[in-house]
Amino acid sequence: MLTPSEIDWLMDDLANSLNVAMDEFAIHRPDLFRDQHTA
């Protein structure tokens, strides 16, 4: 079982992973982001 501080770290890591993935999507698929802004 992870310790409470390890769980906090993992939640931060998840949020960061989502942000990094979004950056990568923006590089390869800027069209999807344009769609979002004009929707």
Next chain:
Amino acid sequence: VLRPDAERSFLRGLPADEARKVMGSRARLDAVMKGANPLTVVNARIDPLYHTRLMGEPNDRPSLATLPHRSAWNGNEPVQISGSVARVQGHPDYRAAKQGDSRAAARLAMFAMDADFMAANGRAIAAENPVIVPVHAHEGVSVNRISASVAQWLGLNLHLPVESGIVQVNRVGHTRSTGWHRLANQALFAGAVEPGRNYWLVDDFIGQGGTLANLRGYIQSNGGRVSGFTVLAGQERSAILGLRAETLAELRNKHGQLENWWRQRFGFGFDGLTESEARYLIRAENADTIRNRLADG
């Protein structure tokens, strides 16, 4: 603990033979009399699931559940699977993604969940207006960030939010492990669930589906609703997650005498198993085989 020496005082007040019986052995009693914590002595080398705890012991933080919650299935809960394991593992970004490279994981998600996949599966997800939840887990040496990238990719394409506050709180070592190991080592989760909200669950790979079943149970036991499941890769036989009534009947017919033991060991009955887990157990020769293999797992 209010009186640190209370247990020793209690044991000292007993006849020697009684004190030995309370602690289970002379060696254990001696260890406690020399200052060891009685709970540490009693719980040494015992599965954490079965640790002895003191009733009413003060606790400075809410304890995490040590058994998964599972709810019964309707019997037809499917999993969207974007492709075969071989297809995903053959991608040049796979190795880096599995080792925790979020950018590689993002490229892998884009490759596997292409326009054809979104056209075939996106509508079913979007219709539920869910929050997408990835299985985010520490796998020992690294964090596997593929599920997070898959969740974000679905969210971006379908204009849905992605949950970042629910994570797996134990290390289960499922990668490349046997079905028995997977059954014996259940994934547990923590994090805030919004009651009444729809959740759509995402993982990188599906084998027996136990991890998704446990995340479903965690969310449901906290008041959320689970609308469906998507994974990056898996075999076609894993596409039915929910246990079918005829499979449950077949399992109970073959190993029914084991169900009470199973419930005590895992916290849920056979009706909480996934279709693949139940099929795996049905293939075991007898109840002793199952108990022994799980003990080894």
